[in-house]
Amino acid sequence: MKQYDVLIVEDDPDLCEALSDTLELEGYRVLAAHNGTEALAKLGRNRVKLVVSDVQMPVMDGFELLRNIHALHPGLPVLLMTAYGTVPKAVRAMQEGAVDYLVKPFEASALIDKVAAFAVVDAPAADFTIGPDPGMQKLYRLIERVAQTHVTVLLQGESGTGKEVVARAIHEQSPYRGGPFVAVNCAAIPDNMLEAMLFGYEKGAFTGAVQSMPGKFELAQDGTLLLDEIAEMDLGLQAKLLRVLQEKEVERIGSHRKIELNVRILAATNRKLKQSVEQGLFREDLYYRLSVFPLRMPALRERPGDIVPLAIELLRRHGFDAACEAVFDREALDKMQAYSWPGNVRELENVMQRALILKSGKRIAVEDLIFEENVDPHVMAGAVIENAWVDNSEDMSSLGDQVRSAEEKMILQTLLTENGSRKTTAEKLGISPRTLRYKIARMKESGVAIPCSA
Numbered sequence: 001m002k003q004y005d006v007l008i009v010e011d012d013p014d015l016c017e018a019l020s021d022t023l024e025l026e027g028y029r030v031l032a033a034h035n036g037t038e039a040l041a042k043l044g045r046n047r048v049k050l051v052v053s054d055v056q057m058p059v060m061d062g063f064e065l066l067r068n069i070h071a072l073h074p075g076l077p078v079l080l081m082t083a084y085g086t087v088p089k090a091v092r093a094m095q096e097g098a099v100d101y102l103v104k105p106f107e108a109s110a111l112i113d114k115v116a117a118f119a120v121v122d123a124p125a126a127d128f129t130i131g132p133d134p135g136m137q138k139l140y141r142l143i144e145r146v147a148q149t150h151v152t153v154l155l156q157g158e159s160g161t162g163k164e165v166v167a168r169a170i171h172e173q174s175p176y177r178g179g180p181f182v183a184v185n186c187a188a189i190p191d192n193m194l195e196a197m198l199f200g201y202e203k204g205a206f207t208g209a210v211q212s213m214p215g216k217f218e219l220a221q222d223g224t225l226l227l228d229e230i231a232e233m234d235l236g237l238q239a240k241l242l243r244v245l246q247e248k249e250v251e252r253i254g255s256h257r258k259i260e261l262n263v264r265i266l267a268a269t270n271r272k273l274k275q276s277v278e279q280g281l282f283r284e285d286l287y288y289r290l291s292v293f294p295l296r297m298p299a300l301r302e303r304p305g306d307i308v309p310l311a312i313e314l315l316r317r318h319g320f321d322a323a324c325e326a327v328f329d330r331e332a333l334d335k336m337q338a339y340s341w342p343g344n345v346r347e348l349e350n351v352m353q354r355a356l357i358l359k360s361g362k363r364i365a366v367e368d369l370i371f372e373e374n375v376d377p378h379v380m381a382g383a384v385i386e387n388a389w390v391d392n393s394e395d396m397s398s399l400g401d402q403v404r405s406a407e408e409k410m411i412l413q414t415l416l417t418e419n420g421s422r423k424t425t426a427e428k429l430g431i432s433p434r435t436l437r438y439k440i441a442r443m444k445e446s447g448v449a450i451p452c453s454a
């Protein structure tokens with residue numbers, strides 16, 4: 001069975017091609033069908049994450065197709081396209097269980113936005129086996145072996161050490177690689193929503209459940225589910241998760257129908273989960289179920305031999321043709337080696353991205369390396385526009401402090417207006433959720449109280 005992101009069902013061949021091209025340009029793997037019968041045949045032979053179907057079609061119209069999909073592929077989301085002026089049809093589409101609808105004609109961006117909500121593009125697994133560190137090389141061999149089994153793996157390690165990279169690599173090398181890789185960040189979603197997101201829900205199960213939704217467990221069927229930042233899950237939900245893992249079946253909220261699961265479970269955390277158990281914050285039984293095979297990702301400072309090879313790889317990833325370590329001057333190499341890298345590989349990547357902006361020639365000099373510990377927009381701005389910032393006699397460190405505190409205030413204010421949601425806060429601030437998490441972690445370390453999710 002081949003995996004696709006979207007199945008487009010549209011009888012107008014030109015429109016079908018245009019819709020497919022639009023989504024393919026966005027990185028989706030697209031399958032196309034020209035009527036409902038062809039769509040059902042293709043769904044029988046392939047795996048897709050979302051169906052986008054026209055309503056008005058000969059042979060089998062969109063509504064009939066929707067009913068057939070519900071019966072044959074429960075949980076598969078369907079987005080219907082209705083013609084302009086047929087609002088009652090759009091309303092009927094939602095009543096019959098379509099996850100959403102688009103009224104023709106629509107802009108490409110409207111299609112992309114709706115599709116993005118239901119069909120997450122899998123990032124290709126990065127080659128994570130970079131660097132000569134002997135401990136890491138041993139770990140990579142272990143990862144390869146455990147990947148080929150069905151066991152649950154618990155990945156522990158500081159933030160930015162590459163736990164998600166390893167989780168993807170495990171999936172890619174596992175018997176589940178033909179299925180989807182689904183990651184859920186348990187810290188980024190408010191507790192009351194996390195349950196619905198994991199287990200799914202039926203229409204009317206709670207206020208706001210206007211249509212049935214499959215949960216992440218169902219979406220990961222025959223593939224891998226990564227429960228990231230698992231230590232942040234609340235105790236009540238931990239009990240429900242344990243039941244699902246033990247029974248290997250899930251019931252959507254508001255339904256008693258059991259859905260059998262064939263999903264490889266991986267969990268990750270940057271806390272010491274055993275300690276959370278001792279503190280009564282994490283269920284011991286769930287801990288043992290998750291840590292069938294525990295793996296600890298070492299901090300970057302514990303594997304200094306990997307710093308430069310990884311830096312070179314990250315420069316390449318960001319479009320710079322770095323052939324070897326000669327791209328760095330001697331002092332830069334020494335500084336990178338001596339630094340403690342509290343943000344690990346993620347911080348190394350940030351430092352390399354900044355260096356690419358700051359470097360003047362072909363090589364990266366020591367002054368192009370701006371580390372997180374004395375960073376942020378302030379020092380960067382100081383480096384880029386040089387003395388323009390300091391001509392009012394304020395010294396750089398106090399300016400730096402001011403900008404850092406302005407940034408922290410912005411983060412706090414946005415978190416408050418977004419009811420603690422990390423996801424929407426990151427969107428509002430125009431930074432990635434990971435960058436936000438990193439900044440929040442630093443704020444927490446320096447004693448700033450962070451609002452919790454509502």
Ligand SMILES: Nc1ncnc2c1ncn2[C@@H]1O[C@H](COP(=O)(O)OP(=O)(O)OP(=O)(O)O)[C@@H](O)[C@H]1O
Binds near residue numbers: 127130166346437
């Ligand atoms: N071995 C590696 N090779 C290349 N890039 C890596 C490697 N390890 C990590 N990275 C990069 O570092 C960044 C952080 O990695 P990742 O998200 O996997 O860390 P993490 O441990 O899951 O972090 P967190 O606990 O904050 O979720 C990513 O951009 C990733 O691509």
